[in-house]
Amino acid sequence: MITGTPKPIEEILEMVEPYDNIIVAGCHGCVTVCRVGGEKEVQVLASTLRLAREASGRKIEIKEVSLERQCDPEYVELMRPYVEDYQAVLSIACGAGIQFLAEKFTVTPLLPGINTGFLGVTERQGEWAERCQGCGDCVLHLTGGICPVTRCAKSLFHGPCGGSVRGICEIDKDVKCGWQLIVDRLKALDQMDNYGKLKPYKGWDSARHGGPRRILREDMI
Amino acid sequence: MKSESNLKRVLDAGHISVTAECGPPRGADPDIVREKAAFVAGNVDACNVTDNQTAVVRMSSLAGCMLIKELGIDPLIQMVVRDRNRIALQSDLLGASALGVRNLLCLSGDHQKFGDDPQAKNVFDIDSMQLIHLAKTMRDEGVFPSGDKLQGAPDFYIGCAVNPFADPYEIRVPRLKLKMEAGADFVQTQCIYNMEKFKTYIEDAKRDGLTEKIKILAGVTPLKSAGMAKFMRRMVAGMDIPDEVVKRIADEPKEKQAAKGIEMCIEQIQELKEMEGIAGIHVMAIEWEEKLNEIIGGAGLLPRPIIE
Numbered sequence: 001m002i003t004g005t006p007k008p009i010e011e012i013l014e015m016v017e018p019y020d021n022i023i024v025a026g027c028h029g030c031v032t033v034c035r036v037g038g039e040k041e042v043q044v045l046a047s048t049l050r051l052a053r054e055a056s057g058r059k060i061e062i063k064e065v066s067l068e069r070q071c072d073p074e075y076v077e078l079m080r081p082y083v084e085d086y087q088a089v090l091s092i093a094c095g096a097g098i099q100f101l102a103e104k105f106t107v108t109p110l111l112p113g114i115n116t117g118f119l120g121v122t123e124r125q126g127e128w129a130e131r132c133q134g135c136g137d138c139v140l141h142l143t144g145g146i147c148p149v150t151r152c153a154k155s156l157f158h159g160p161c162g163g164s165v166r167g168i169c170e171i172d173k174d175v176k177c178g179w180q181l182i183v184d185r186l187k188a189l190d191q192m193d194n195y196g197k198l199k200p201y202k203g204w205d206s207a208r209h210g211g212p213r214r215i216l217r218e219d220m221i
Numbered sequence: 222m223k224s225e226s227n228l229k230r231v232l233d234a235g236h237i238s239v240t241a242e243c244g245p246p247r248g249a250d251p252d253i254v255r256e257k258a259a260f261v262a263g264n265v266d267a268c269n270v271t272d273n274q275t276a277v278v279r280m281s282s283l284a285g286c287m288l289i290k291e292l293g294i295d296p297l298i299q300m301v302v303r304d305r306n307r308i309a310l311q312s313d314l315l316g317a318s319a320l321g322v323r324n325l326l327c328l329s330g331d332h333q334k335f336g337d338d339p340q341a342k343n344v345f346d347i348d349s350m351q352l353i354h355l356a357k358t359m360r361d362e363g364v365f366p367s368g369d370k371l372q373g374a375p376d377f378y379i380g381c382a383v384n385p386f387a388d389p390y391e392i393r394v395p396r397l398k399l400k401m402e403a404g405a406d407f408v409q410t411q412c413i414y415n416m417e418k419f420k421t422y423i424e425d426a427k428r429d430g431l432t433e434k435i436k437i438l439a440g441v442t443p444l445k446s447a448g449m450a451k452f453m454r455r456m457v458a459g460m461d462i463p464d465e466v467v468k469r470i471a472d473e474p475k476e477k478q479a480a481k482g483i484e485m486c487i488e489q490i491q492e493l494k495e496m497e498g499i500a501g502i503h504v505m506a507i508e509w510e511e512k513l514n515e516i517i518g519g520a521g522l523l524p525r526p527i528i529e
Contacts, residue, residue, distance in 0.1 A: 043475070154303070154329055154343070158350035158399060159330050162384030162411055163458040170458035171334045183389055196395055198354060198403050201307065201347050201366065 001030035002094040003117035004037065004127045008144035010091065012045070013052055014110045019087040021061035024049070024113070025079070025101065027070040034128055037092035039066040045092065045113060057081055070097025076104050136206030136213065139164050142194050144185030149202075151178025157199045226323035226378035227295035228267035230528040231501075232407070232436050237494045238501030239522050240297065240409065240438060242269035243514055245280035245288060254280070254288040264517045264524055267295040267324050269409075269503075273304065276336025282315065286322050296382070298322045301330025306346035307355065311365060314356055318375030325377040326409065327352040350403050355379055357404025379404055384411035385422035387459035394425045395401040397435070407436040409503040412453075414462040416492065423498045432498030439493045440503040442515060443486035446478045447471035483516055490520035 016022055016092040024046045031037030046062045053060040063086060067075045070093035083089065083105045092113035102110040118130040120123045133150045140147060153171045159179030163170030167180045186192050204210070231238045240259050246253040247295070261268045270285035286296035298317050300310065329349040333341045347355065355366055356379050363374040381400040387395050397408060413419045419439070426432055444450045447470045454462045466485070473481045490502050502522065506512055517523055 153332055153334075154348070155345045157331060157349040158348055158396070160387065160389070162382070162387045163332070164388050165458050166388055171332050178386075180389055183392055195392060196399060197526075198350065198399060199354075201351050204346065 001033050001121065001122075002096070003034045003120045003130075004031055004094055004114040006036055006041075006045075006092070006114055007112065009048060009052070010114055012111075013049065015055075016049060016060065016088065018136060019060065020058075021063075021064045021085045021086050022111075023065055023083065023089045025070065025089055025091045025093065026066040027065075027068075027091075027097050028066060029071070029093070029097075031093055031097075034122070037094070040147065041074075041075070041092055042066055045128060070094075071100050073100075073104070076100055079105070133207070134201075135142075135204070137203060139199075142199075143182045143192075144189055144191065146176060146178060146182045146185055148182065151176075151181060157202060158219075185212045225376075226267065227528070228297065228324050229378040229406070231266040231271070231526055232371065234526065234528050236526050237265045237522065238263065238436070238438060238500070239517055239525060240267050240269060240501065240503045241265045241510070241517075242271060242503075242505050243510065244271045244274060244508070245282065245285035247277070247279055249280065251284075251288050254285050255292065257510045258289040258292045258294055260513055261289065262292050262294050263525065264317055264523065265294065265504075266501075267297045269297045269326060270300040271303045272328070272330065272451070273336070274299075275331045276303070276333045276338070276341075278337060283317055283320070283322070286317065287320060290321060290322065291469075295324065296322050297324035297326060298324045299328055300352065301344050302345055302347055302349055302352055303319065303333065306344050307366070310352060310355065311359070314375050315371075318377060319373075323376060323378055325387045326354055326380040326382060327358045327405070328365030328382055346488060350400060353379055353400055353403040353405050361404075362412050366410045378406050380407045380409060381405040382409050383410070384459045384462035385413075385419055386411060386415060393422060394431070395427055397426060398429055398431055401431060401435040405435055407438055407500070410440040411459065412421065412440050412442040412505060413489070413493070414460075416489065417463075418461060420496070423496060427498050436500035437498060438501035439496075439499050440505060441486055441489055441493070442505045442507060443509065443512060444470055444478075444482035445509065446475070446482070447473075447512060449482075473524045483512060483519070486516055487519040490516070490522070494522070 024042050026037050026042035028041055042064045046064050064181040069075050087113055088109040090111045090113045091101055095116040098110055098112050119132040120128045120130045123141050125128050130150055135149050148157055153169050160177050164180055167177055169177045170173040243257045267291055270282045272282040273279055282298050286298050290296050327349045333343050356377055359375050360377055363371050383397050450462050450467045453460050470481050471476050493499050
């Protein structure tokens with residue numbers, strides 16, 4: 001899923017400061033699963049903002065909305081009938097969702113209520129970790145199902161570097177060495193042959209470096 | 222006419238080579254490099270110039286190489302893939318070769334987290350293994366990796382680094398093999414303190430036939446004090462300093478610890494240079510270049526051979 005973290009309330013209050021009525025828009029997708037932008041978070045954020053603004057002597061009117069997904073036009077369009085009744089939309093969906101609203105509702109300012117994180121997994125309740133950078137050219141079949149681009153701090157294709165000690169990456173005691181994980185897994189799968197091969201230079205053009213990406217599926221259009 | 226790497230000449234002639242390193246200054250003052258180089262000159266066959274080591278910004282490695290070259294030292298340019306993409310790396314390889322740098326060390330580079338710009342964007346477009354391959358392709362095939370022909374191939378004696386003490390141990394020799402196959406002519410090791418573990422590493426490398434195919438230059442760093450030993454052990458990942466080494470220097474009174482560190486370094490070099498499979502010694506006297514003559518001379522490695 002796409003993960004995120006709430007922006008500090010002070011930053012959000014500063015963003016909404018010019019406005020007297022806004023929409024707080026959540027999303028039932030990834031941000032609900034990682035508990036940062038779902039229906040419940042919309043309620044909590046709206047209440048917090050109302051209270052803070054009331055305390056400051058300038059009330060704010062807030063409409064609470066949660067869309068099925070902010071990244072799909074059919075759900076985004078549901079906001080159209082009323083969106084222009086409000087001065088701004090504070091979205092707590094991921095960056096894609098926020099931008100999609102901005103694209104669709106061209107005269108309404110869009111404010112980000114969360115900092116979008118990464119493509120990751122729930123390791124345990126309350127802890128998420130990155131697994132994929134969406135680089136567009138997957139090599140997981142060669143690396144024991146563990147991504148060197150994401151899990152190695154240097155995105156090495158021939159790791160581990162000299163900074164791997166007892167399975168821990170030198171950058172942080174809480175970061176596992178991605179290449180130790182890869183080697184352990186290759187051994188378990190009896191695929192260490194994959195380790196000893198020189199891999200071609202990665203084509204980063206399939207990643208962000210080739211410019212904003214687009215997927216076109218002719219069969220679906 | 223192409224000039225050849227002095228380091229390569231010395232190694233090809235069968236001598237135990239000696240290399241050292243010069244860290245460029247945190248500023249634009251060329252005299253700081255010249256002062257360090259004066260301590261290096263005459264004591265080594267080539268001298269590494271580091272490339273923003275520990276991700277701390279310093280004068281560029283290429284500029285440092287040119288400054289030490291003025292003093293007659295064969296420069297060895299360190300190049301990390303942390304800060305430059307393949308376009309910049311190729312360009313710098315061409316530039317360094319054009320300016321007469323004949324030795325290259327391909328490194329990944331310390332993560333920017335350790336430097337003074339931890340918020341910097343890193344590059345890691347290719348890794349150090351692929352940089353070796355890139356340099357070899359340009360040198361031996363006279364082409365860019367894209368396939369286009371070069372207007373003059375760069376000429377480098379290509380090196381790499383290994384840390385035999387990092388984990389997991391079982392891939393350390395295979396990884397050296399991979400670097401050799403990618404095109405490395407020589408390898409400089411991380412500072413060795415754990416001689417027993419290093420011997421095992423060399424034995425394993427020998428068993429794979431690597432000691433015949435790649436020149437292994439054993440890395441040493443003289444300890445200035447027991448405090449330095451403890452600091453390095455605690456702070457530098459993959460730095461293996463056994464208790465007995467720390468104890469030996471710690472047992473000395475403070476004012477005698479530096480001398481003890483040098484004595485221990487000399488002993489270590491004497492042992493390493495007799496070790497089968499070791500082609501040279503790489504002395505990383507960190508901010509202690511003035512001791513190079515004493516260490517290298519003390520180990521019986523002076524004067525350096527002159528190969529015509």
